Amino acid sequence: MLHYDYHKPDSLKEALGLMAQYKDEAVFIAGGTDVMVQIEQRKLKPRALISLRNVVDLKRNEDTTIGAGVTLRELQKNPMIQEHFSALHDAACNLGSIQIRNVATIGGNICTAAPSADTACPLLVLDAKALLVSATGEREVDIDEFFVGPGKTVLRKGEILKEFKIRRFTENTGSVYIKHTRRAAMDLPIVGIAVRITLNRNDVKCRDALCALEPISKIMGYFEDEELKCEDARIAMGVVAPRPIRARHAEAALKGKVLSEKLIAEVSEIAVSEASPRDSVRGEAWYRSEMVKVLVKRGIMKAIERIVRPGEVVYPERLW
Amino acid sequence: MAQLTFVGKPIPKKDAPGKVAGEAAYIQDLKVPGMLYGRILYSAYPHAKIVRLDTTKAEKLPGVKAVLTGSTIPPFKFGVYKDNPPLKTGKVCSLRDEIAAVAAVSPEVAQDALGLIEVEYEELPALFDPIEAMKEGALLIHEEHKTNVLKMPWKLIVGDLDAAKKEAAHIVEDTFRTQWVTHCCLGASGCIASFDINNNLTMYSNTQIPYLAQKDFMEALGTFGLKNKKVRIIQSVIGGGFGSKLDTYAYEYLAILLALKTRKPVKILFSREEEFFATSPRQCTITKISHGCTKEGKLLFREMEMILDNGAYTSWGATTPSVMMLPISSLYKVPNVKYTAKCVYTNNTYSQAMRGYGNPQATFAIECSLDQLAEKAGIDPYEFRFMNANEPGETTPQNFKITSCGVKECMEAVKTRLGWTGKRMQKEGRGFGMAALVHVGGGARVYKSDGCGTIIKIDDYGKVDVFTGSSEIGQGSETIVAQIVAEVLGVPIDDINVINNDTDVCPWDVGVHASRTTFVAGNSALGAAQKLREQILDLAAATLNEDPSALDLKGSVIFSKNDKEKKIALGKILRSAHYAPGGKMLVAEYFYDPPNENFDKEFKGNLSVAYAYGAHGVEVEVDKETGQVKIIKYVAAHDVGKAINPMLLEGQIYGGGVMGLGYALSENMVYQNGKIMNPNFLDYKLLTAKDIPPIEAVIIETDEKNGPFGAKGIGEPGLVPTAPAIANAIYDAVGVRIKDLPITPEKVLKALKEKEKR
C-alpha cells in the first residue's frame, strides 16, 4: 500500500520549511494532475505531499505577474490574458478539459517540463521570466533557460517556482498558440507552435468593413505595398525536440523584413530545419515537420491578423 | 393501431437516475464478506517457452493466500475453439497470456506478489502478420493444430460468378484494410467468484451472456472435479458491453480456481491498462473485393476474399464472417456472390465480437468499392445505390426473407438532408459521401435457441415485477421491456419493476447480441403481458358481468368499452381474487423463440425474422495542408420498424455514429511486435464530446409484422456505414481514396502529396 503524509501550508515560508524537514524527499503538489498520475503509475513514491493550493503568494494574477498557482481555467477566463497574452490564452483554452483546467496550474505545467507542455511555447514567445524561491533566497530565470530536457528543469531540490513576469507589449503586437491534435479535447499536441509578432507601425488597424472581409492574403498584399515590417518576432515549437524550443533562425529571418507571403513561407521552412522531431505513437516525424511548416505560416498570419483585427477572437473559417 | 400510451414515447431510461446519482452498483463497487483480491501475471514475451516459473517468494509474502500456475490447476481449455487454458504451461503465445494468478488480502499485496514471481523464458520467433502466418512452412503457434489457419472454412457461393464477370461492362477490384479497435467500456471487466459450503458457485459478473456463461462455468466446474454443481450468475450494473462480455475469459476461471483453493470469495478487477491489452477486441482484416455491373449500372456480382487476424486463441471473433455474409450477400441486390474468409492464428491478442459483429469491416469494403464502381460506370453514387437497393418482399441469394425494408426511404432522407443534389461539387475541399447497411433486426439464430423467457407477477396493488432473461448493458432494454408491459397491462410505467440480473430468478435468454433484445425480449415480454392481461380481464369480466373482449385496461382501471359506468380498479380485482376462498395470485410466463433458421452447410438460411436497414451520409471538409478531416454534416437514417422509444433509439444512433466516427478517423490499437503501444485513453483516440459533429438521426418506421409493436433491432447498425460514408466523402472532396482505417490526417496528407506528384 502507498502511504504518504499530506500537508497544506498557508505560506511560502512554511512550505519551504516543510520541504526542509523532509530533507527534500517530499513532493510539492499544486493541481495534482501530473503528480497523482505519476503516483498511480508508481513512478513517484513520495514520503509526503506538500500542497501549494493554500499558498496565496502563488496566486497573483495581475498586470505583468502570473503566479505559479494560477489555474488554467483562471487564465482562460481572464480578459487581460486574452487581450495582452493571446498565445497563453490559446493554450489555456485547449489544455486537457474543463475539469482538468479547473485544478491544473501553469506552474505545474512548466515544472513537469513535458516537451508537449501547452503553456511552454506561449511563455517562450512572451519572453517570460520565472521567479524561483528557496530557503536561501530568490532568483530570476529566463523561461528559455528554465527547461533542460524532458522532465528536467533548473529548479533545485526544494525550490519553488513563485511566478512569471511578462512585460506588456505595445499595441502593434499579436501572439498566438496553435495546438495541433487529433482530438478537440483531452489531447496532447502532435506539434505546438507559438508565434509573437511586433509590427513597425501601429496605424495599421484595418477598421473599415471591407478590409475585415478580405482574405488575409489580400491584406498581406496591401502590407507589402505599404512596406509594413516585422519589427520583432518570436517563434516557439513544442514536441519537436527534447524540450520546447525557440526557432531562432526563423525569428531572425523575419525580423526587420517587409512582410509578404513569400517571406512567411521561407520563414516556416527555416523553422522546419530547426526542429528535430521523432517518430512516436503520437505522431510520425515527417508529419510533425510538415505541420511545423504549415503551422508556423498560419501562426504568423494569425498573429498579424490579431494586430489588424484586435476585436476578432477566433476566425476559424479563415485560417485554421 | 390503437392509441398507445407508453410505446412510441420518449421515456427516459429507468436506470438513468441511479447511474447519474452514483447509486448504481457496478462490479467495481461490489464487496462480499471475507473477499480476497486476485491479480494475474501476464507473459513478458509474445512467443516464448517458459523455462522456469518459481512462485516461492510470492507465496511467502504476508497477505498472500494462494498462488496458482498452469501446473497446479486441473488441465482445462475454454473458448469457442477450446484452445485456451486459463493459465499457460510450456509456452506462451501472446503478451496477454496468463501464467500465474494470486489471491491476497488486498489488491496492492496481490500486485506486489506478482512482482515476486520469477519467470525465465526462452524467446521464440513470433508471427504478427496473418499473411506471414499463412505462408507454407511458417512456424506454428499451436503445434498440435498443425496449421495457423483455423479449420473454419467460411465460404459462400451463390450464382455463377464467371458468367457474371463476362457479362459485366464495368469491373472494379481493390484491397481494403481495417484496424484493431476495442470496445472501451467505461465499466472495465471484473467478477467475484464465491462458493457455498456445498460447492455451489455464485458469480458476480458483468457478463452480457449470463446463461451461456453459466453453462461454461458448470462445464469448467465439472473438469475441476465438481460435477453437477449449481452455478448462479448475479449481474452487477453493467457499464457497457458492445460484445466484449460475450464470452467467458481466463480471469473468470482464475477467480473460480482461486476461490476454490482459498475457500473464500475472490474478486478480480481489470485496470484500464488490462482492459486494453487483456480483453478481446475487434480484429483487423484484409479484404480483396471485386464488383461488376452492367452498362446501365445494375450490379452483377460481388467477390470478396478476406483474411482475419484471429490472434493467439479463439473467441467469437473467429465467427464474425458468418455475420459478414449478411451484407456481402444481401446489401443491394446482387445475384452472384462469392465470399471466402480465413481466420489466422498470430502472436497478437485474440479477437472477439464487437458491435456489428464483422459487419463494419465487410461494409467498409463493399461501400467503398461500390463508389469506385459507380464512378467507373459514370453514375452518381446516390443514383447507383438507389437503383440497386433492396426492397420488401425480396428473398436474397443467401435465403434471407426480407419482410420490411426501408433502405430507399433512408437513402432519400440522407440525400435530401445533405442537399446532395444542389450542394455537391460546389465548394473546394468539401465532399459528400454515403453508405448503406443491412443487419439482423429480428434475432439471429447462431445458437440452438434464440429465445428469451419472461415471467410477470402482479401484487395486490397492481404493482408489477417483470423477470426477464434479457440483460441491461446500458442499451435500454429495461426501459423497453417496461414500456411494453406497461402498455399491455395499462399500468403506469413507474409501477413496473424489471428484474434482469439473476439466473436463479430470471428465465433463460441467449444473451445481448445481434441487436436482438428489443425484438426477442420485447416479444417475450409482450407475450407474457398479454397472458397476464387475459387473466385480469377474465377476473374482471366475472365481476363486471361483461364479456372479456368488451373490456379494456388503462390507468390501472378495467372498464367496459360499451358502458363507461362499468369499471373497477385493478388493485381491487387483484385483491378480491387473492382473498377469495382458495385464493389466486396472478403470474404469467412466456418463452419466445423467433421462427428463424440456423445456417445450413452452405451458410444459407433465414438467420433472422427481420432485417434492419439504414443509410448514413456525410459532408466533409478536408484541410489539404494538414490532412485533417472535418465532418460538416452527418445524417444517419435507420429503418427500425417502429421506435418503441424514440429517445433511446436516437441514443443508439448517436452512440453508434460516435463509435463509427472513431473507427473511421481515429481509433486504432497500435501493436508493435504483439505489444499494444497505446493502452490508455490518452493515446487510444476515442473521440470526445467536442469532436462529435451534430448527428441528425432520421427514424424510418416500416412496421415490421413480426416485431413487438412493429419494432426491429437497432443496437448495432449505427456504426456500420460510418467509415465508408466518410471515406467516400473524402474522395469526393479531394480525390484521394484511403483504403485502410483509420483515416488519419497523415494518410490523407500522404495521399494528397502522392496525387500531386502524379
Ligand SMILES: Cc1cc2nc3c(=O)[nH]c(=O)nc-3n(C[C@H](O)[C@H](O)[C@H](O)COP(=O)(O)OP(=O)(O)OC[C@H]3O[C@@H](n4cnc5c(N)ncnc54)[C@H](O)[C@@H]3O)c2cc1C
Ligand atoms: C486528463 C489529463 C489531461 C491533460 N492534458 C494536458 C494538455 O492538454 N496539455 C498539457 O500541457 N498538459 C496536460 N496534462 C498535464 C497536466 O494537467 C498539466 O501539466 C498541468 O498544468 C499540471 O499542473 P498541476 O497544477 O496539476 O501540477 P501538479 O501535478 O500538482 O505538479 C506537477 C509538477 O510540478 C511541481 N510543481 C507544481 N507547482 C510547483 C511550484 N509552484 N514550484 C515548484 N514545483 C511545482 C510538482 O512537484 C510536480 O512535479 C493533462 C493531465 C491530465 C491528467
